[in-house]
Structure formats: structure tokens, C-alpha cells
Amino acid sequence: MATAPTSTSVEYEVVIGLEVHSQLLTTSKMFCRCPADYANAEPNTHICPVCSGYPGVLPVINEQAIDYIMMTALALNCEIPDFCKFDRKNYGYPDLPKGYQISQYDRPISRNGYILLDVNGEERRIGITRVHMEEDTGRLVHREGKNSYTLVDLNRAGVPLMEIVSEPDIRGAEEARLYMEKLRTILVYLGVSSGKMEEGALRCDANVSIRPRGQQEFGVKTEIKNMNSFRSVERAISYEIGRQIEVLSSGGVIHQETRGWDEDRGVTVSQRSKEYADDYRYFPEPDLPPLVISREWVERIRAQMPELPDAKSKRFVEQYGLSARDAGQLTAEKALADYYEAAVAAGTSADTAARAKAAANWTLGDLRRLLNAGSLDITESRVAPQGLAELLDLIESGKISGKQGKEVLEKAFASGDTPAAVVEREGIAQMSDSGELERIVDEVIADNPKAVEDYHAGKTASVQFLVGQVMKRTRGRARPDMVSPLLLGKLGAP
């Protein structure tokens, strides 16, 4: 409720339920064999009579999509009943070629699950009402102008969609964003969704209402649509909470309606009133018999389940001795966790605990900074996990300093060369030849009589100046841990 703009906000409790749609990364569409990936396809090239709603054609269920939904259901701790059925949701729009969408109404594939969230250190359990299957619509391309017209592209029509409906358990805008992020993490871990909100592969509608704290009945809700990023989910809901509080505080009433999020203006705008709600005339899909889901099928899916983020994070703490915070950050993205583990495994360090910690620090620190600066994904990193391991080996063996390591990483990241190659090319190496270092130390003592004098006069801080001079003359190649003892030995007692 930190987002609520008025002082009366403390009197209200926020109630949010999210309906999330995710496209599934199946090879083919939900009910036909057309490719499901339409990203770079010319309009209306990934279509067939089935997904373009020709007369006489029939749907055939894509079992891979059912597998993916079952994986999701298991990951969200849902029940999977013995059978589910399909229904027709009737409405007319040119992007819906059959004039109805095949969906699931009263017998979804799964129901009654939950997601655990860490909200500022507090564990929150958000109920999942149901996870069910449906199909995506086509896309309309509107051409504005004097002779405006609209084109229909059916490449997306029939792409498998999974709908995940939460209970009204979410209590704030930030919590809603965290829920979305956690859900995305799980879906990407499972490999069932790209998780890309910006591309519409993951979509979120929010039902938002407020009620005086302590009241049992829900307040009138509004449905917020058109939120295209995790950030806009939080912003839009935050705005809507504020708007509702303002309306109620000033004696007004909330109307049940659909409101669209206007990203540029940062406001929600009324789209249509639910008083004229569509009547979807759901009825059982006669072209698809109820789908019987055997326990063997469920167990086969369970056996294929990958390690999920919570389990992985716990393991990172136990196996690598990481802090819960670092483990949480590393496992928030499966690709990042994979990168980290590959880097640890590729190293040759004898001190595995220290190496695991170092790898975490470098991955979450310098490497992530470089990635963020270039707006790159971990999978696009120009330093491979083996490269990071090589860098850590170079530092641990004393060939380069930690500070040099940062420079090497930057150069390796920029060039795509391995850290060893960068060190070789740039002549970056710590001065491990004590004879040469000794000569330079002697030179520095000879060239800086004032500092030496100060030292002997009791100003021991002047040693730092002399160390700095040595580092300068070696262009940073000297190991600081070698310079100080050498210098102090030569200077004698202060």
C-alpha cells in the first residue's frame, strides 16, 4: 500500500486477482499441424483449413500442449483431475475464424494450486484457481488514413494458450509484479513459455478492487488490460488502486468495467462497461470428447519435471555455500543459474567453496553490469562460463590481480576473446619476478627521499605513497601483497 496516494489509504485493503495467458512453446498449433512459431513468418503463411476455420474441418488436440499445461499445473501445486473437457466460447470478431474459441469452462485440466512469493522478506501464498487450455486468436492490422482498412493475419490463430487464474489473494501492486515475475520464472524454467510480455507471449489482466480493512465482502472490481511489461503491471495496478481510493474517499462509487492501461499517460482508461457484458454462450465442444488423464500420464510428466527455482535456490545455498540472497538472484533466471553452474564446474580451483563464492560475485557483479550496459541476456554473453572460470583461475593463481581481472573481463567481453588471450595480447600480468620488483622498489626509495624521510620521522602513512609509486612504475603489474613487505624490509624500522 506504499503506492496509495492519499492519506486515507490505510483504511482500505487491496484485493487483486490476476488472469495470465501464456503462449506455449509447442512445435505446432493447438488443433492442427501448422507451426506455432509465427514470429518471423509472412502473414497468413502458417495457416491451414483447420486454423483458418474452413467448413467441415475438425480440431485434433496437440498432446504436447497438454503435457506443458500439466507441467505447469504440477509446478503450481495444482490438482489434475481424471478428466477434463473442452467448451466453445462464442463471440464474433474477424480475428476469430471459427466464430468461437475452443476453451475450457467448468472442467479445466487443473485447479487448486498455489505460488509462494517472497515479499520483502515475508512469505506470501497466492492461490491458483485453475490452469486451463485454450487457443489464441489471429491478429488484426489496422491501416489508418483516408481509405482506412483492416487486414487479418491468422498465423497466430490456434496457437496454444494456457490461462492461469489466481485467487484474489494479491494485496498490492508490487506483490502483483512479484507474482508475475515468479510465474514467468517458473514457466521459463519449465520450458513451456518464452515469458516475453513485450512480445505478447505472456499477457496479464488484473481484477482490482478495494474494501475497507476488516470487511469480508469484496468491493466492486475493475478489470485492467493492456499491460505489456512487468513494470506496467505494477504501475497500472498502483494507479488503479489510487484511483479507486480517490473515488471512494470522495463519496463516489466504483463501476464494474474494463479499463485499459495507457502506458504513455500512466493512467487507466474506461473501455467498456460490464453492464453490457458479452454473453459467451459456453457449451461443451462436440468435436472433442472429454480428455481422460490417466495417473500414469501425470506420473510420466512428474518424472520429466526440471528442477524449479525454489528448489534450485535452496540447493545453491546448500551445495555452494551461497547466501540466500545470492542464490535467489542467480536462480531467478534459469539461464543465469545454468551459466553460474557451468562456470563453477569449469574451474580448476582446489578451494571449491571459495571458487563458488567468487563465481557468484563475478556473475552477479561485473558480468551482470556488462550485460545490463549492453542490454544483453546472459545467453548472449560474449564471455562463456568457461571464460569466467578461466578468469577466476588466472586471479587465483596470482597471474593477474583482482583489479586486473575486471579489466580483463571487460576486454574479453568487448572482443569475444578468452581472458587468457586478452592477458597474453595486452601483456597484463602481475610481476612475479621478485628481482625486477626489488630493483623498482630500490629506484622508488632513491627517487623519493622526502617520503622516506617522513616515514622515518614516524609518518607511516607515507608507505602507502611509496607503494603507489611502485604500482605506477609497474603499471599495476606488481602484486600489492608483495610490494608492502619488500618496501618495509628495505626501509627498515621507522
Place this chain on the structure above:
Amino acid sequence: MPELWQLSVSEAADLLRRREISAVELTRAHQERIAQVEGNVRAFVTTLDDQALRDAERLDQRRSEGEQLGPLAGIPIAIKDNLCTRGVTTTCSSRILEHFTPPYDATVVARLHEAGAVILGKTNLDEFAMGSSTENSAFFPTRNPWDLGRVPGGSSGGSASAVAAGEAMVALGSDTGGSVRQPGALTNTVALKPTYGRVSRFGLVAFASSLDQIGPFARSARDAALLLQAIAGHDPFDSTSVDAPVPDYAAALSGDIKGLRVGVPAEYFVEGVEPGVRQAVEEAIETLKAQGAEVGECSLPHTRYGVAAYYIIAPAECSANLARYDGVKYGFALRGEADDLIDFVSKTRAHGFGAEVKRRIMLGTYALSSGYYDAYYLQAEKMRTLIKQDFDQAFEQFDVLVGPTSPTVAFELGAKTADPYAMYLNDVFTIPANLAGIPGISIPGGFSEGLPVGLQLLAPAFEEARLLRVADAFERVTDYHTRWPEALNAKRGARKRR
């Protein structure tokens, strides 16, 4: 020697195999027959004159190269125009699909091509298979070869008349509430509705998906068996088609029905059944008895709810199935007169659909609407369950049930067009089998004042072979199926008896 167009499929197949006739000759004979009678009958929406001859030529070629071909190879067949044919218009006898050419074959059409059948053309129907007289065709009504002033029944009236008139040796229709069996009864043909799921519906333009089933028209049980053999079986493109073995239907025609337990449902002999129909059916039952069948009375108490349940469920499904015809993707589109998208779709559908189709779309939309769903659709589904239970109970005691297919003989054109409800009641005895998903057959069962009377036989699911066995046994001791309609001046009784 009868005319070639009068042969049965098995007779023609024999002659073709022995190469006494060619597929081209057989096809030509039918095309000539069509040319001779079609002006009166009007069974076809589209004829495939050149394409059919080319197909026949190819078959003759294959046969001359020594290829062994099946019993349907070279057999001329007619296809109801709601079955998709690649490259050939498939109109559903509707303005909205008048120029629609599918880029794919229905599974049954593909299977007929594989079997070597020669498709002569696409037959007329009540628009989108909605009707019982073929008068709801947007193009023209088809006439009954037995009396050109009367309807052939419907909705597969084109296929029924084509077979009855000798324009095609066999034909395919579709049966949602009796649309194969009732025209079969009115035209003296053998007409079979298989078990729901026995034949793939892929490529059948959907009317009511949970009821639709494709079935054969023939002039004998054996011919119907051969055609069913070619089209039955599981299809991965139809999830409601059943993956169960397909028996050898022709092999089941033993002629023996001794000890067969035949149930006569009391509810199928009620007021509204014409006396002539009743008399013919009762005589037919006596014939079965004489052949050794054990006949007893039974009850299907929920029969009277069938029509009501049907006219909720079928329109509900049709309201969704026909939503795709919006003028955007294919078919008729009313261009240049619309203000906006909604207006365009509304006007396209208003002009593209006929009155009966619009009536059913409205009925179905209403029945599914919020607040009415429980009172109508859900109640209808409950009635459907009760009707199914009626049959389950009856089949505990009886192997088949028998009664009239239609309460009346063929009625005059225009007699019922003004009264949809009277038209609906024509299907009172055929609808229950669709609701229960069981197979039913109508066979030539006698005549009433010169017009054919259909005898309907019903059996448990997947017992088509039993129905065909009874039909064939009945044919062995009757000659109704051998008669030709005099209205077309055909040679009477010219076909050889087996």
C-alpha cells in the same frame, strides 16, 4: 440384360472385373441417365462430367495393367453437397457457400477415391442439411422420382432421388436427425445411418456436430454394406471417430435371422402414423416373423421428448458451427453496401442464409444464452440421456427394434413449408437414434397407394452388420427394393434377383 444404370454394385463389379464392361461405359450410362431424367428429378447441384470420365478412364487403364481393384472401383457414386471435395464447389445448397471450393477432400471422399469410386456429382440438400424435404435448398427443390409432385424427403433428398432414379448406383448422405433414413424411406432406397463415430466427419460441413453422421444410400443392403465398408473406420483427423475394428459387412449377410429378437416400440405406432404406412410396416414385421424372427413389443417411453430435445441441441450446435460464415474468409460476401464491420457481417449473413437456417441459428443462440442455458440446453441434454437409457434397456431384450422410418409417405411439394413444426414432426422416429448415437437403417418396406414406405431397423452401437443382415434377409423374400419408379418410365422389375 438390364440397363447398365440399373445394375447393383456387386453385379457391376463382377462385369468390370471380368472386363465385360468398362468403367467409362458404366459412367457414360449413368451420365446419359442423368441427362434423361435430371430435368424432372433435379438431384444434382453439380455434375462432374469430364472429371468423372477421366477418373473412369484411369481406372480402366489400371485394370488393363492387371491391377486388382476393390468392389467399388469404377462404381459411379453421387455425393451430398455438404461433403467437401477438393477443387469442386461444395455449396451446402446455400447462397453463402455457392462459390466455395474446398482445398481438401472429406475423409470419406478421400477413401472413395482410394477405393476407385467414380464421383458423378454433388447432390442437392436442404440448406446446411436443415430440413426434411430438400425444399430448403437455396437453389431448387429436388423431386421424388416416385411422384414428381412430391418431395424426396430430406435433407439428403438429392442423394436419395439420384439413387432411386438410377442417376447414381450408390450415394452418400448425412444424417443428423434422419436426413439419410427419411429420404431413404420416401424414395424406396436402402439408407443407413451408422453409429456416431463409425465414419469420420472430417470434411462434412458441420450442422450439429454431436449428431451428424455420414451414411450410404443404395438399392440393396449388399450395396450399402460395400459402401459402408469403404468409408468406415477411425480417422486421426476426427477425434470423435472411434478406433474400433471394422467388421466385414458383406460377409455378415447370411440371410439367416432365425431367433433374432425383434422389438416393436409401442411409441412408434401412435396417432400421426398414416394407416397405409402402419399397414405396410405391420406386414413387414409379419414377414420377419415368418423368417424365424421372434417379435415382441417393447417401450421407448421418452420418444415423445426426442423432437423437443433435438430442436434445442441441434440448433445450439449449429448456432456456433455456422458462425464462421461471415463473408471475410471465403464464400458469399455482400460488398459495398456496409457501413462498418458489424453491418457487413450482418448483411452478408442476412442475404447468405435462408429462412430455416436463420430460424435455427436464432433458436440455438437463444437456447444457449445466459439465463436460458439451464432451462433449455441442459434439460435437452438430460432428455438425451433418458432416450439413450430407453434404448439401452430395450436392447437388453431385443437384438433390433423395428418400426416406420417416417410417419408418412412422401408429401406434396409445398405441403409443409408454411408450418416448420409439422415438418419437424416428420423426424419423430429418426431423431432418437441420433440422440442416442446408435445405428439405424431404412429399407424398402412396402408401398402405400403407390408410394414407398420405409421400414426402420435400429440396433445397438456398432451393430451395423446386424442391421444389414436383417435388411438383406428381408430383401431375399420381398421385391420392394427391386421396383423402379414408373414416374420416370423406367423398366419395371428389370433388375435381376440375386
